[in-house]
Amino acid sequence: MASDLDTLRAELEDRRDRARETIAGLAKTPERGTAQGFGKRIGDGTVEAISRLTEIGVGTSLEAGLERTERALVKLDEGTYGVCDVCGEPIAERRLAAMPDVVTCVDCASGQPRVRPPSRRQ
Numbered sequence: 325m326a327s328d329l330d331t332l333r334a335e336l337e338d339r340r341d342r343a344r345e346t347i348a349g350l351a352k353t354p355e356r357g358t359a360q361g362f363g364k365r366i367g368d369g370t371v372e373a374i375s376r377l378t379e380i381g382v383g384t385s386l387e388a389g390l391e392r393t394e395r396a397l398v399k400l401d402e403g404t405y406g407v408c409d410v411c412g413e414p415i416a417e418r419r420l421a422a423m424p425d426v427v428t429c430v431d432c433a434s435g436q437p438r439v440r441p442p443s444r445r446q
């Protein structure tokens with residue numbers, strides 16, 4: 325089982341890196357390479373790129389995707405991978421298989437109330 329997690333982690337790290345590259349690439353000016361050298365450290369540059377993309381309405385989903393992937397990696401470290409971040413219930417295996425970086429169960433992702441009122445069942 326541990327090796328599965330290693331594979332998963334590698335996959336998530338790869339996904340995260342590609343998301344960062346995509347965001348950085350989109351934020352670049354069309355004349356690539358030659359243009360400005362704003363101190364290219366991943367992190368600062370990414371944040372700047374993201375806020376710029378968000379302004380023009382393109383970066384939101386990329387940003388959300390990157391954040392989710394990073395969160396999934398943290399959950400691997402925490403040992404809470406596969407557990408919903410919102411309600412704490414296990415996430416369905418099929419859902420995890422389809423989206424390895426998913427951090428919420430299907431109920432929470434579909435806009436259910438964040439906290440389920442315990443007395444509200446019928």
Ligand SMILES: [Zn+2]
Nearest residue numbers: 408411429432
């Ligand atoms: Zn949930």
